[in-house]
Amino acid sequence: MLAVLPQLLVSGVATGMLYALIALSLTVGYRATTVVNFGHGDMVMAGAYAALVLVGWGLPYAPALLLALAGLFLLGAATQRALLQPILAGPHLSLAMMALAIGYAMRGAARMEWGSEVVTLPRPYEQDAFMLGTVVLTMDELVIAGVVLALLAALVVIINLTPVGRLIQAVFQSQRGAALVGLDVHSFHGAMWGAGAALGAAGGILLGLLVPLTPDIGVYTLIRGFAAMTLGGFGSPIGAVVGGVVLGVMEKLLGFYVSTVFIDITAYLVTILVLLIWPSGLFGRRAAVRV
Amino acid sequence: MTDAAPIANPTGKSGRSKPPAARQRRTLFWAVPLLLLPLPLFLDQYKQYVANLILVYVPVAVGFNIVIGNLGLLAFSNVAFFGIGAYASGVLALKLGWPWWTTILPAGLMGALAGCTASVPALRGVRLFYLAIMTLAFGELLRWVYIRWVPVTGGSFGMSVPQPSVLGWTLSTEGQKFYVFLVLAVLAVVLTDRILRSRFGRAFMAIKDNELAAAAMGIPTDRYILLAFAWSGFVVGIGGSMYAALVGHVTPVAFDLTELILEFAVVMVGGLGSLVGSVVGAAVITAAPEFFRGLPGAQELLFGVLIVLVILFLPRGLASLLARLHPIFVDRHYRD
């Protein structure tokens, strides 16, 4: 039984990196607006399909993916500015419903186009696997881990070393303070939702390596994103990353040593138990939610 | 100047209609169903099925609306109550051989029990998006129970529910089901109306508006939050039982997130916190997809857009339009 532990850890971390990316993308939008985007999973889904379409048109891989991310940035920013900003001062109920409805419409659009076919994203590389001692590491897992690490590194650099990053930090620390130094907070909200959607789209494209694409993958990702966010502490970027990796590992360990049911329900259990028993999570401070 | 109206005179607001007298409302709740009685004469089996489905969604919407519209908590546990009710009826009928009508009350009670469970986070002070996420996870967790507890639930393929019967009479046609469903739907509306107009309903709305002030008025807020969830679970559970009887087949897929959005749409489009809205929403949202059969995705797209438009332009739902037509439709409208 213990012999498989390293294998479980490795594939758990690889999947967990993906969850981390999705949780991080949710966190970006949440930190900017203190609204949890219940339609975020569908942005993830849309990113994967956008990449599929662009690659299908014969575009080379790199520009196709970049274009997909740019498209999702615009979509995220536009829906935020046009549909959420006007009701941002309103009740949470409307905000939650609005985000759900936007996602629902996107899912419907995807289903109209690809509803009956199972499609997979073509890979620009061979589907190899490597042996590290007794541990099998697939090329897909390597790519996921590599891309997520590269994205995280880029984010760390942007946030800590660039003027834009400074500004992002400033808004996260005090929205009102940012407005007092002359920032256009509304545009910033839109841009952050766009950034969240684009990051989520990157997650969606990577997810396409692990599971076949359907219009419903958004739900799958949303739940895991929530769970990772909750575990790491709502609103904490580091928490989102760590929470995602821990969740990935937990799914694999519980799924193997306890019951395969846990592959599916770990995320739900984590969400419920953490919020009930330990609401601040690993890195969270007191919940900073607009009342 | 807000205080311009002298205290001795009534504020001369002529446009606002007063809440109708209780008797007038009761007339509405009994007269509309009475008018519907001959309906099965005019509908074919399929249209009758749709009409019955609308009746299923009446208690579902009424129950869901109590928690999000009247109590004002962002809790998404309604699909869990719906599923529990359906499975309770299904299991009792299929495995224990109970006639369907005897499973209605147990289904409601199971729903109420689920309601009490789902209220735990709210009682521990969880609110807003956190509550939404937790209750959503609760519902999804239950769905995995349905999928995995194969000996009882039949797993992903679900279970067939025997033909429903009432007092020994088998309901073999959709028309026959219609009358039973109509009674249940009317009961759900009338009883919930009683609650909402009583000190209990006032307490729910007081909690929604200002929990602090509600407690300062001596309202034990925890007890009322529990009660609202329990009644919500009870009513929605009965809706689940009706669903099992109507469709004859209970599967986990019927209780996924798509169902949640559908029920959310019923309440939002109909009118948050409004009983009339629950009924109107159930009718509109249930009937609409029937125009898009065979066009997968179109329904979701349309609903998504419809809900977006309602939130932006008609935040109090269709009920607010009706209320403008006649004061009898004036209801507890959602306010922010």
Add this chain to the structure above:
Amino acid sequence: MATPDAILVARGVEAGYAKKQILFGLDFSVSRSEVVALLGANGSGKSTALNTVSGFVRPQAGSIRFEGAEIAGKAPHRIFRLGVVQVSQARDLFSEMSVEENLRLGAWVRGGEVARLLDGVYQSFPRLAERRRQMVRLMSGGEQQMVAIGRALMADPRILLLDEPSGGLAPSFVAEIAAIIKALKARGIAMLIIEQNIKLALSVADRFLILRDGRVSQQHDVKAGMREEEIVRRIYL
């Protein structure tokens, strides 16, 4: 009332939140290099007045002109760009950043010469120069207030709106803040100040307005020398 060199002129401003109107036809003006204090009891509309000028509250009626341009109803960042800069009551600093980072962000939008501006702020606040690397969260309330005023100065304001600069500060800091405001006044910066501390307000202002029920009920020249007790009575008693 509006002298020829008035830079900020509010006329008939009505504003409030949701269903609660707070300002009922507010009129006032601030001249170039003038310091005007807004006094009034709780709920008289002082903060709402300031927030309406800076764009955080959208007026329902009335006009607010800054250097001749209508700014009523404009977004806060547009008003800021004109040089109307607010120091809020809660200060709203970037608490996880250093003093210098906070100051630099102050210059970010108006884009003056950062080095020169920084020098200027450090000269006015030697205490901040000593602690330029310190995280703001770890500073005392009085020091944070200096950072907040310093951050506003980094935007090279044409008029400074100060919301209770002495609020919640220990007496020793109150004196220091008063000295700072006087120094700014000497540099010719126009200011509109809300202040509960009447002694402080009178020591820095040229003119004071008493707000009552959302409009200006009285205005007086500080030089006219009304007795403090009399002012307290007119505001509160």
Add this chain to the structure above:
Amino acid sequence: MASLLEISDVSVRFGGLVAVDGVSLAVGAGEICALIGPNGAGKTTLFNAVSGNAAISSGRILLKGEPIHGLAPHQISAKGVRRTFQNGGLFAGLTALENVLVGLHAKVGSGFLGLLAGARASERAESSSTEQARALLDLMEVGHIADELASDLSGGQQRIVEIVRAIATEPPLLLLDEPAVGLAPHMREQLVRIIRRLAAEQGVGILLIEHAIELVMAVADRVVVLNYGRKVADAPPEQVRADKAVLEAYLGHA
């Protein structure tokens, strides 16, 4: 004779901040005691301590000689301490009448199952309390707005309905948090009348926070002045008005 409300040596701390610092005061039945002082003096905190919305860190709060500190707000309310809120605590989505009925909540007493069964008893309880609520609104000169939604009332009407709601169960002690803020003069007169009547006719003990001094002078039997969380004066209104320490409290340091 023991006072109705006795606050003895009460302190409230939030983190390092001492919001209320060893304050003692007493309010007797039928007595109107006003609490004044500059912003941040700790008036509302002291109120919250009495109503159970803030925990005290030392001292005692007694109602009719019985300790009430440490109880939940709804329990304190049930013991007969009712309050109004500074920023308007009316339930906006309910009518004026329904707001008062919420105040009467504990007295309506219809059971849940009886209600569902449509029992006569619960209907009777509802209709008799409705009559009672209407009568109260009439008594307080706001009967004509009984069926208006609270959010449609003017600020002054809201204040009065909030007071009616608070006194619906005839509590021995009433806490009023800035009842006159934003009220037009004629509404203030009405408010003064109502507060005096409550104390004189029903023997309600009233503790009120107020900035509008003319109102305080008109209604209060005694004025307690707080500054920086401490009590600096406790005397009849005219005396307080002339008190040097009180003026100093409002002037601040410079």
